[in-house]
Amino acid sequence: MVSTSILAVSSHLSPGIVATAVGVPLQSGTTIVQLLVFALLLGGIYGLVALGLTMIFGVMDVINFAHGALMVLAMYIVWSLSSASGLTPLVFIPIAVVALFGVGILIHHFTIAPIMEAPQENQLIVTFGVMLILISSIEIAFSPNPRSYNIDLGSVGAAGVFIPEGQLYALVISITAVIGMWLFLQRTQLGRAIRGTADNRSGAKFVGINIKRIDYLTFGLGAALAGLAGAAIPLIQRFDPYIGDVYLINAFVIVVLGGLGSFPGALLGGMIIGFVQVFGQFYLPGSVYQVMIFMIFILVLLLRPEGLLGGKRT
Amino acid sequence: MNDTILETSELKKSFGALVANDGISLSVEAGEVHAIIGPNGSGKSTFFNTITGFYKPDSGSVRFDGEEITGWRSDRIARRGLGRTFQIASPFEDLTVRENLLGVYTEGLGSGIRISKEKRKRADEILELLEIPHIADHEASDISGGQQQLLELGRILMLEPECILLDEPTAGVNPALQNRILKHLRTINEQGTTFVLIEHDMSVISNIADRVTVFDQGQIVTQGSFEEVTADHRVREAYLGQSDDPNAGVADVLSDVEEQSSSVADTSDPVDVPTGGGATAVQQNIKTPKSEGRLVGTDIVTGYGNHKVIKGISVESRDGITCIFGPNGSGKSTLLKSLAGVVPAWSGTLTYNGQDITANGPHENVRLGVAMLPQDGGIFGNLSVRENLLLGGFTVDDPDVMKERMETALDAFPALRDKMADDGKSLSGGQQMMLSFARAMMTGADVYLLDEPSAGLAPSLVDDAFEMATRLVDHGAQVILIEQNVREALRIADYVYILAQGELQFEGDPTTLTDEDDLVELYLGI
Numbered sequence: 001m002v003s004t005s006i007l008a009v010s011s012h013l014s015p016g017i018v019a020t021a022v023g024v025p026l027q028s029g030t031t032i033v034q035l036l037v038f039a040l041l042l043g044g045i046y047g048l049v050a051l052g053l054t055m056i057f058g059v060m061d062v063i064n065f066a067h068g069a070l071m072v073l074a075m076y077i078v079w080s081l082s083s084a085s086g087l088t089p090l091v092f093i094p095i096a097v098v099a100l101f102g103v104g105i106l107i108h109h110f111t112i113a114p115i116m117e118a119p120q121e122n123q124l125i126v127t128f129g130v131m132l133i134l135i136s137s138i139e140i141a142f143s144p145n146p147r148s149y150n151i152d153l154g155s156v157g158a159a160g161v162f163i164p165e166g167q168l169y170a171l172v173i174s175i176t177a178v179i180g181m182w183l184f185l186q187r188t189q190l191g192r193a194i195r196g197t198a199d200n201r202s203g204a205k206f207v208g209i210n211i212k213r214i215d216y217l218t219f220g221l222g223a224a225l226a227g228l229a230g231a232a233i234p235l236i237q238r239f240d241p242y243i244g245d246v247y248l249i250n251a252f253v254i255v256v257l258g259g260l261g262s263f264p265g266a267l268l269g270g271m272i273i274g275f276v277q278v279f280g281q282f283y284l285p286g287s288v289y290q291v292m293i294f295m296i297f298i299l300v301l302l303l304r305p306e307g308l309l310g311g312k313r314t
Numbered sequence: 315m316n317d318t319i320l321e322t323s324e325l326k327k328s329f330g331a332l333v334a335n336d337g338i339s340l341s342v343e344a345g346e347v348h349a350i351i352g353p354n355g356s357g358k359s360t361f362f363n364t365i366t367g368f369y370k371p372d373s374g375s376v377r378f379d380g381e382e383i384t385g386w387r388s389d390r391i392a393r394r395g396l397g398r399t400f401q402i403a404s405p406f407e408d409l410t411v412r413e414n415l416l417g418v419y420t421e422g423l424g425s426g427i428r429i430s431k432e433k434r435k436r437a438d439e440i441l442e443l444l445e446i447p448h449i450a451d452h453e454a455s456d457i458s459g460g461q462q463q464l465l466e467l468g469r470i471l472m473l474e475p476e477c478i479l480l481d482e483p484t485a486g487v488n489p490a491l492q493n494r495i496l497k498h499l500r501t502i503n504e505q506g507t508t509f510v511l512i513e514h515d516m517s518v519i520s521n522i523a524d525r526v527t528v529f530d531q532g533q534i535v536t537q538g539s540f541e542e543v544t545a546d547h548r549v550r551e552a553y554l555g556q557s558d559d560p561n562a563g564v565a566d567v568l569s570d571v572e573e574q575s576s577s578v579a580d581t582s583d584p585v586d587v588p589t590g591g592g593a594t595a596v597q598q599n600i601k602t603p604k605s606e607g608r609l610v611g612t613d614i615v616t617g618y619g620n621h622k623v624i625k626g627i628s629v630e631s632r633d634g635i636t637c638i639f640g641p642n643g644s645g646k647s648t649l650l651k652s653l654a655g656v657v658p659a660w661s662g663t664l665t666y667n668g669q670d671i672t673a674n675g676p677h678e679n680v681r682l683g684v685a686m687l688p689q690d691g692g693i694f695g696n697l698s699v700r701e702n703l704l705l706g707g708f709t710v711d712d713p714d715v716m717k718e719r720m721e722t723a724l725d726a727f728p729a730l731r732d733k734m735a736d737d738g739k740s741l742s743g744g745q746q747m748m749l750s751f752a753r754a755m756m757t758g759a760d761v762y763l764l765d766e767p768s769a770g771l772a773p774s775l776v777d778d779a780f781e782m783a784t785r786l787v788d789h790g791a792q793v794i795l796i797e798q799n800v801r802e803a804l805r806i807a808d809y810v811y812i813l814a815q816g817e818l819q820f821e822g823d824p825t826t827l828t829d830e831d832d833l834v835e836l837y838l839g840i
Contacts, residue, residue: 189705195697199694199695200692203693204705205677206686206692207680207705208681208708208757209708210675210677210678211677
């Protein structure tokens with residue numbers, strides 16, 4: 001059955017999430033729907049990771065190299081709580097998100113806040129250091145061996161179309177989070193304040209926004225988004241302490257593709273890369289999909305250097 | 315003394331649509347100290363940059379010492395004998411003062427390998443000349459701003475230039491050190507070095523310059539001795555702003571004010587608000603007890619890094635519009651930012667309705683009722699007009715209050731109603747200014763600090779900017795306004811402060827400023 005084959009493949013390591021399906025040009029309805037679901041959920045996960053990254057950059061002008069490590073931290077939090085308690089990892093995902101929000105606040109407080117006024121490269125190097133510390137600690141605590149969530153998931157089927165349950169959960173989680181985050185940023189005064197600070201940091205002061213507090217909130221939220229995406233990834237593949245690298249690199253591509261500091265750009269870019277990767281892996285031989293991703297990237301940079309939805313920041 | 319050492323002819327340089335230098339022909343005689351003055355954005359620094367090869371001129375030519383140097387690389391020009399300093403001294407911070415001098419690339423590639431005895435001797439001479447041998451072995455980052463300016467000069471002297479272009483050599487330097495810098499400049503000048511300097515401080519100009527050239531909007535307005543130039547009405551216009559009638563003095567402007575401000579007074583409450591201007595207003599002012607200042611700054615001292623910009627100034631907001639005037643670099647913006655809490659005061663106190671707010675940040679002051687409009691308006695370009703206004707009410711928790719304020723703001727600026735869904739950046743300059751005013755009204759403040767709202771606007775919109783300020787007053791606010799265009803702003807001013815060199819030169823009723831010569835003297839800080 002194709003559904004199981006994709007699940008099997010996808011439980012491989014990244015980035016070949018649905019690779020090797022080439023040569024099986026089985027294009028049943030199930031395949032197409034599965035590809036769509038997979039593209040949507042991967043796009044959603046990419047979007048969340050990139051949104052956190054671009055928020056932190058937009059508001060604080062900080063490039064957060066620890067972003068991938070934060071994802072990994074969330075995976076191990078969920079995995080250890082679930083292993084220790086014997087409960088399904090799904091219940092621990094919200095806990096990991098809240099924990100990552102706290103971790104983000106702490107990281108900002110102890111590493112970035114004290115040097116916010118220093119030149120940009122200082123913060124970049126500090127986040128790089130935080131990444132090394134986090135990854136090495138996880139490596140020491142949990143060993144570099146690949147793990148997977150202790151959860152036995154079947155498939156959900158209707159009208160002859162079968163979707164692996166893990167993918168379905170990941171899809172629901174990532175799409176809900178994208179929509180929730182979108183509503184928060186667009187509809188609430190606090191969300192607007194974050195967007196306003198990203199848009200015009202000095203202008204924000206003059207309407208009574210405490211930008212230092214917005215920095216804390218943004219870094220916390222960015223870390224929480226990374227955590228949510230991270231905690232959802234083991235539902236579709238195995239993980240190890242280094243899995244964050246691939247996602248971080250993709251997130252950088254997405255952030256630039258969508259427009260540096262552009263929140264809708266991050267979500268759109270995430271979807272584009274998610275779709276290109278999933279459909280490219282299925283229909284194109286080998287790693288050609290990666291060539292595609294970077295071709296799109298270069299094309300966008302040539303035609304619209306500010307990114308798809310990027311505008312001049314005021 | 316009569317040889318021309320530096321000569322530009324029809325030098326042009328533009329950046330996109332902005333013509334920064336519009337055909338400048340200037341000749342500098344060997345041995346003179348030639349000052350270039352002019353308001354902000356008149357093209358002075360661009361002129362320096364174009365002469366010294368940092369910019370490539372669009373057309374025109376530069377001759378130095380009998381040789382055409384147009385289009386030369388800047389390092390070649392420097393070695394040819396035409397040196398320059400920058401407004402912001404930028405020494406090699408990790409090197410000592412002496413190393414900074416020795417680091418100058420005097421003799422081509424060879425000087426990069428071995429430092430000659432002559433060069434060491436030259437460095438010692440310069441340290442002596444500038445009286446800074448005691449700091450020779452200090453790292454450049456540890457010395458004061460004024461000493462850095464001296465070092466900047468010293469580095470250029472290493473090249474033994476025949477002519478030096480100085481970009482505001484005394485900006486941000488304390489008076490004692492300023493006098494020393496001037497003394498050194500004079501000594502070096504007597505030894506035969508020609509100076510061209512950009513300077514805002516008129517006392518420096520009158521002290522040192524043989525000849526003065528005035529720039530305005532990329533062109534030369536006039537040239538002559540300091541006295542000739544400051545008496546020229548075109549120069550006053552460049553500094554004090556255009557008036558409708560170029561021959562009109564302040565007295566004429568003030569008689570105009572009478573009609574205009576009385577109409578303002580009609581719309582506001584004439585009993586509570588002694589709106590200024592005109593003879594009748596003066597009589598009123600004498601009888602009316604001094605209005606209660608909501609925002610009061612006392613003995614404010616502040617600056618940036620180790621540059622003291624504001625040297626102990628007391629100002630307060632009053633009913634109506636309080637204007638702060640002063641030439642570029644006099645510290646107007648810094649003072650305003652300090653009142654808003656953006657630039658913390660080094661000493662002195664700030665109170666709002668009697669409450670001490672000296673340590674507050676801008677966001678806390680907005681919450682209390684003090685809102686500032688930054689010079690660029692500070693709007694959120696990627697957010698819609700509605701969102702800009704909603705964020706203006708960031709400190710408002712009650713949705714009813716928010717709704718009410720939104721209506722008030724839109725009533726005051728009805729043109730925004732059609733633009734609610736548009737992005738801030740898609741608005742025209744005038745609309746952006748409106749949005750900035752309306753957004754500030756959303757804060758519900760009763761003291762507004764306006765930093766040159768007319769800056770960067772088309773001349774036709776300048777009046778609109780002032781009119782918007784009066785609308786804030788109509789809503790019961792006290793307004794402090796910084797303005798370059800003194801003549802225009804005097805029409806709406808109820809009280810005036812004049813700053814020069816970070817110190818208060820004048821405060822009082824604008825009607826007492828009837829003699830334009832006095833105004834020019836105060837304004838230019840002579």
